[in-house]
Amino acid sequence: MPAPLSRRRFLQLTGTAALGATTLTACGSGSGASGNQINFWGAFASKDIEKYFQKQFIDGYNKTATGAKALDVRMTVKQIDTIDRLTQTAVASGRGPDLITTTGPAQTLSYVNNGNLLPLDEYVDKLGWRDSFLPWALDAARVDGKLYSLPANLETLSVYYNPATLDKHGWKPPTSRAEFEDLCKDAKDQGIVPIGAGNAEWKPATEWHVTWVWNTFAGPEALYEALTGKRRWTDPVFVEAIALLKSWFDKGWFGGSTDRYFTNKFTTVYEQLASGKAALYFNGSWTFSEIGPYFGKAAGNDATWDWAPLPSLNSGVPAEVQPLSIGTAYSVNKDCEHPAQTADWLTYVLADPRRQLDYLSSTGVAPAPVKMPEKDFPSDIDPRVKRQYLELSTAKNIGYTTWTFWPPKSDTYIYEQMEKVLTGKLSPKDYCADLDKLFQQELKAGARPPVPAPKGA
Template identity: 50%
Template sequence: MTSLSRRQILQLGGGAALTAFLASCAAGGSGPSTAKATGKLEYWSGFASKEQETFFRTNIVDAFNATKPAATVELSVKQFDTIDRLVQTALAAGSGPDIVLANGPAQIRAYAQAGYLAPLDDFAKKLGWNDRILPWALQTGVIDGKLYALPSNYESLLAFYNPATLSAHGWAYPKNRSDFEALCAEAKGKGIVPVAAGNADYQAANEWHVSVILNHAAGPDALKQALAGKAKFTDPVFVDAITQLKGYFTKGWLGGSVDRYFTNTFSSQYKQLADSKALFNFTGTWGLGEIKPFFDKWQWGAIPSLRDGVPEEVWELSLGGTYSVNAHSKNLDTAAALVDFLLSDPKRQTKGLAEVGAGLAPIKIASSDFPADIDQRTAALFSAIAGAPNVGYTTWTFFPPKTDTYIVQGWEKVITGDVSPQEYCKQIDTLFTAELAAGAVPPLPQ
């Protein structure tokens, strides 16, 4: 169960593979940790809400400390928009938290290659991680043949909306590009922001939108081919998709305007939905834990197809974060025991999802593990993802680190007009090609 989960489902290859993945989920849970833990641990994390922090303290920190009396976890709460820089600085100085949180496989590779992380292969065998954690997710933490990270949670992208807003104007939820663009134009004309968006709280929100356009306009098949090195990111299908997304920003369809995009906070976006001042918000399953304080009548929808030929319903596969152990930790066994605890007890996992929208760990979870009073919208969402006929790929999970960093930072220059879509795609392709040759591209699970 992760606490810092800005980018938080499932498995590669299509509907059949996804069905197989979920069948493995239904196999049941796992027992409690058997590690012998002693010593003190520093755990740094940020939280999307006070409710998530309280849940984490009670159900993780206090619960672990109670079951491991010789060990003590000390939680240090950080701002989620600065924690990455704090961790990087501390690791470079040979210090930092015992448990290293990262946004996903792309980021963790750089840490491992810098020698900041302890290999976890022996713990994986001892504690049964190879059997408990779903293979596709576990594989993403293997770097140069060694296991350096465990997936904290899985996620997908979606659209939140206020049904009352659509109803008031007689609008239907869009299923394709034509419907979506017509609705955006009409909403904009009525003074309603078509898609609430902004990166004031978190710069990497840029890549949520890039991931949306790559999967729903270029399409998951084209994207998979490029990630496998069988197509180029300079191909017209990608340049056209990026040009399309830039056009949406230029028209003010995302965020209201380019300038406002840089100042819009997440709370302001949810409030716009609640107040019928925005139609949609493109975000991820992590938003389940963020939107509730703003209004209760929210609903979710699959992000529509944004090009003819792309399926109407595509659910991205994504990992929201990873757990690693600091190579300089003085309590490696205790740190491994805490990671083991974080990735155990399916009922605790589903309780976190139901109560505070916490991400689910990619472990075996049975339908009987879910609480009976779970919000039916949440249950329906995970059912939809489970039955997805088509799956896509997020940038932060399946792109290598240098390419992913440029995707985030370079996008701002695209929407301000300083870099053209063609130049953006060319730089992505250049970086990706070099990292693919260097073996730095995260694996595409089979």
């Protein structure tokens, strides 16, 4: 994703994904398809990504597709802001694509509940998916024990910082609540914004902070219990986490003040981080694709950046929890005429770690959650990016991002109503109580996405 459009914001704005934002059209669907090819709709965030995808994943696959049953893939590029609606309309009319692309488990679930998808379990062993994908990733794609999608990208939340700023003031990336709060107090006293933050351009940015605080204060075990209906969101551990986050906003630690948080743009945050005016930035790994223009030669300065794992904010919560984000998933239409060939193409695109890591290195697009041995990383990949995905591929303490594992109405509630908490119009207790009522309704209705166990990596 080219800066300054973040991958996370792009996914939400378009309802599609940078990894092609793709759709395979069914033969005979009226799109010019014929029985001896698979037509493919693609929409891309940049021309460079489109060219890469065409060369590596379309032309490259077609050269390997041989035999009497082999089908070529033919790509037609569509507009990024309409392809999701086109897909939904086509599927609803019974003339939909062979491959349905969604923004992750929640959207996939809606297609499953409507009876639109084919189970993919027969390909798990036949095509080596069990050996290729991280176990939790396949678990997150199952509904009632059946596999209905393949996850197509993987991201997490981390702490970003300017090493020179921390060195100058004798700080280190915090690993505990005490270290975090001490750094923030010291930074505030010296006129430095402790946490670069703002949601002026993207209101759901507020859920990033709810996500990392819940994962590091309440912890993955408590979140898993709540997401699976074994614990309520009114539990004190969730309420206390929200109250703690509000107290930090009240101190002016996020964005300089609560008022500034609502007016700060992402450009402002990156510029503050590069200039030493902000100490830390809690954000997703989509940062890799947008931070570059603000540091080093591209920005006319000598600033550098790095990242660190999230600190543990509470006793009993493991260190370095990595909340998981699945921004894209691929499913096969139940009316697909060539499911085996479609699954074969999915294997080519997603299951090979070298192809995925080359894609990451060349375009910044997040790779699929496949096993990533160090030998498969390109020699020219940014070492900071490499370190992130090496750690993700072996993660033992996985957590949960709200936009991936919460039901859609509950997710929207989390970031919209949190603004009222930050401005004092809604108490943390009432915030969690109202969330619980909504979540229980969605859980009962079967609207909650699949949730892997917290130590399933």
